[in-house]
Amino acid sequence: MTATISSYRTTPHPLHASLLAGTVPLFLGALLSDIAYYRTYQIQWSNFSAWLIAGGLLFCGLALLFALVNLIRAEPRKGRPLNYFLLLVATWVLGFFNALEHAKDAWATMPSGLLLSVIVTLLACAATWMGLSNLRAGGAA
Template identity: 70%
Template sequence: MSTLLVYRHTPGPLHATLLAGTVPLFLGALLSDIAYTQTFQIQWANFASWLIAGALVFAGFAFLFALVNLLRAERKAGQRTLYVLLLLATFVLGLINAFQHAKDAYAAMPAGLVLSVIVTVLALAATWTGLRSGGAK
């Protein structure tokens, strides 16, 4: 008797949670960066650093789920490939952003703010692609 392997057409609950969790964390880091540029209160930069670290954990695990699903996929991997590439870009630029935020006080700005904008947009695009039409299969 042969067994039939069934692959998900939508992300599983854990995968979807990890994927969707990246957006508010990266968005919170962006808002913290904006607050820091307005007030120069160092605590906003600290908040941004911690939010980026949390977002990288979520994005890293979501990327691993997506990569495993891409490797298991049989055909029509175009949408899945775009999804994995968006997650990879989000993670890599998020890591660069974390290194940028590790600098002393205002030395992280304005590059940290620009990277936060880019990473937030990438996280939104990855989440949209992954949850829209089963890109995370």
């Protein structure tokens, strides 16, 4: 007799998916405005980047709350919810340091602000990829 054991991961709640997907364009916009500031030294680009980072932190923080609830509800042996949660935590923490960096005088934000924006954007993309991927795994026992 062959029994099939399947483990299904459902899609995220629509609000969770919207918040998670919203982090990428906000952090990406901050990266692009940092690049624009690096090339032109127009202070408004740095201000714009600071506001985009604040929005990205808000969306990422709310998505982090959803991820925490999912982590609590997940089976103890499942590593994916923990990895997703830790990736979001890393994104938020580095994003917070990026916000602190952008709170300085505009001239003082370069090049560390640009580097942090690159890292945070890549982390946000990875977290969004992991959070929105709908993997279905099944196996035979």
